Amino acid sequence: MAFWEEKTLDQMTPAEWEALCDGCGRCCLIKLEDEDTGTLITSDVRCQLLDGDTCGCTDYPNRQKKVPDCIKLTPQNVVEIKWIPTTCAYRRLAEGKGLAWWHPLISGDPQTVVDVGVSVKGRTFLETDVDPDEWEEHAVDWPEWEPPEHL
Numbered sequence: 001m002a003f004w005e006e007k008t009l010d011q012m013t014p015a016e017w018e019a020l021c022d023g024c025g026r027c028c029l030i031k032l033e034d035e036d037t038g039t040l041i042t043s044d045v046r047c048q049l050l051d052g053d054t055c056g057c058t059d060y061p062n063r064q065k066k067v068p069d070c071i072k073l074t075p076q077n078v079v080e081i082k083w084i085p086t087t088c089a090y091r092r093l094a095e096g097k098g099l100a101w102w103h104p105l106i107s108g109d110p111q112t113v114v115d116v117g118v119s120v121k122g123r124t125f126l127e128t129d130v131d132p133d134e135w136e137e138h139a140v141d142w143p144e145w146e147p148p149e150h151l
């Protein structure tokens with residue numbers, strides 16, 4: 001049995017925990033707040049440290065020093081934070097859904113995350129390249145947030 005099937009998130013080693021990330025980059029997009037409703041909307045603007053092509057953090061060990069609002073996911077907060085995508089491997093496991101077929105640990109290929117539209121690869125703008133006046137135009141709802149299960 002695979003480790004993610006026999007262990008809870010709390011029981012995983014640091015290496016197992018890190019291996020669960022599908023590398024989609026979705027949690028590293030800037031969130032915008034609707035002034036009227038207070039709702040958080042995910043934008044297509046990426047954190048200054050996110051590589052837009054590999055979707056990896058370019059300074060993972062120092063991320064919280066450089067980006068103070070970078071959230072360190074835990075077995076507890078992954079279900080409490082509303083903007084963590086429903087596709088996120090941690091959220092899925094915490095909610096008892098298991099890993100999706102397109103997760104690299106299941107498919108054996110990181111490209112499947114891109115193929116189903118879950119990865120933000122090549123679809124984002126760098127935070128420091130976006131004019132503050134244009135932020136509103138970058139509020140996207142990522143219509144393909146939840147990929148069809150049959151893909």
Ligand code: SF4
Binds near residue numbers: 022028089090
């Ligand atoms: S949303 Fe989840 S699976 Fe995707 S990059 Fe963030 S932590 Fe990893």
Ligand code: SF4
Binds near residue numbers: 051056057067
């Ligand atoms: S600092 Fe790194 S891990 Fe944190 S949001 Fe930015 S790119 Fe993502």
